[in-house]
Amino acid sequence: MGSSQDEDSLGTGTCSPMSSLHECHQDELGLRSVSSFSSTTISSFLSEDLGLRTGPVVIDMGTRSCRAGFSGHQTPSAEISTLVSHTTVWSKGLEETRSEAFTGEEALLYPDTEIIEVMQNGIIINWEAAETLWQHMFEHKLGVPPEEHALLITEPPLSPTSGRENVAEVAFESLGSPGIFMAPQPVLSTYAHGRTSALVVDIGHVVTHAVPVHDGNCLAYATKRTDVAGSCLTWYLTMLLGDMEHTLGDWLSPVVEDIKHTCCYVAFDFDNECLVPPTSCTLDFTLPDGQTISLSKERFQCPEVLFNPLPTWGDSYMGIHEMAQRSLDLLPEDIRSVMHRNILLCGGSSLFEGLPRRLDSELAQCLPPGTEVEVVAVPGRRHAAWMGGSVLASLTNFQSCWIRRDEYYEEGPCIVHQKCF
Structure with a gap:
């Protein structure tokens, strides 16, 4: 089944992904870590009959944001929030309603909307919302049709095997992609560093x-x-800054996130750091309204919970x-x-x-x-898994590993368990 485009633009034949990759680890992967990757090196990976002429797209989903971009690039082309919301708009003269979807930060801008949780603990739990998010990414951020690009989707640790089949269904039946592959995020992160272990x-x-x-x-x-993880640190910093809540006002949550990323650091020796005069670690932070607040020991107390979580938090x-x-x-x-x-x-x-x-x-x-x-x-x-996917999707030996659309319709979604490591 499948069109001739699938045969022409994607590598044909079968392969064992790991055996193919090991053949190129020494001369491609080890030397093509993202730190040394550039668009000029991609031509050495691709030939006319391998990959799509327009290049595969790599999508890395996280609980907080979704990153996407073209293989061979050092960084994602786009990153949006994983928020999706739906609002019901009454169509005048019709006895029905029309549902509108908003994605990314736009999801927070409209009243009377229902926020849809796409991810939970790094795992996709709402596939309809995920489809909406990916459609939005292609149409408004990447500016290319998904029908012309193979997709490499990253997979979080400990994710259910059923998730792979859902990815295949969305990619082939909703987005119309000519080919897909799924790879674990930790494996891709090692590739981004030019390693395999x-x-x-x-x-x-x-x-x-x-x-x-x-x-x-x-x-x-x-x-x-x-x-x-990060959300714990944000909550804890909010507690540490409790006395300033009246100053932070309506900006509380996003401002605390900014403070955490801009001002906080990890102490090498926490006990000794606590003994230094507060003035020696004081840093001013400018709020959105122009006011300035001063932070001191909160700067290293916040990320300390990465090593010493609060006893009341649980096992x-x-x-x-x-x-x-x-x-x-x-x-x-x-x-x-x-x-x-x-x-x-x-x-x-x-x-x-x-x-x-x-x-x-x-x-x-x-x-x-x-x-x-x-x-x-x-x-x-921060983008290690995406960068590893960018490297992987560009390797010559990988091009025959794509799951093609005709294979999907012949074998069904279960083919992902046969071809994805």
Whole structure:
């Protein structure tokens, strides 16, 4: 079934994704990490009969935002909020109503709308809303028709297998994509760093994961998670700034987010940092109305909960160093040393100044004496999974791994379990 375009524009034949990728790891992936990636190198990856002439699109969904862009680029072309809202508008003269959907930040601008939660703990829970979001991304942000682009969709850790089938249905039946592939976010993050084995510590908005990746495969049995994440830090900073609530006013939530990203840092030694005079760490922050507030010890007290969650939060909230240690302890000895030297910090809540050094120190203290530990934190780590997808979708050996539209209609959604690693 499928059109001739599918055969001409996508690689044909079958492949084992991992075997194909391993063939190119030494000469392509290892040397084409995102830090050295540029549009001029893409021509060395693609030939006339591989990939779409217009280039695959990589989509990375997070609880807070959705990132999308073209393979071979260093950064996403667009990023929007994962908010979706629906409002019912009465059509004059008709005895029916018309439903309108709004996406991204626009979803908050209209009264009498119902906010739809697309994601929960990093997992898509409303596929109709996800479809609306992706349609909006193509039409208004990327400015290209989805029918002309293969899609590489990132997959969060511990996601249900049914999610893959839902992605395929939306991509082929709603968006009309000629080809798709799904790859785990931790694996893509290792590719973004030019590696195939690492412990990926991804600190997101509502959940943090430690996922060992060995030879391009996620080791689910050693994957750990904690509920300590960006939203916890925002809440805690709000509490610390409680006395200023009257000053922050209507801007409370977005302003606290800005303060967290702009002003906060991780102390190397928290107890010693608490002893320094408050004036030595004071920083002024300008509010949207022009007023200025001064922050002092709140700057390092807020992200400290990444390592020392409040006791009242419960057992699901553990420090990120403890989470990483528990993951490492479950690994076979023969690969543990590789993981110790390749701990990759990723995610939007991993950008605090001082965090890599502190995590390195905490792990060195809780691992056996003499253990060589290296925490890697590249500047673009907020988009690590997307960047890894950009690299993967551009590799020559990957082009035969796409699930084509004709294959989908022949085999059904279950084909994703056969072709996606």
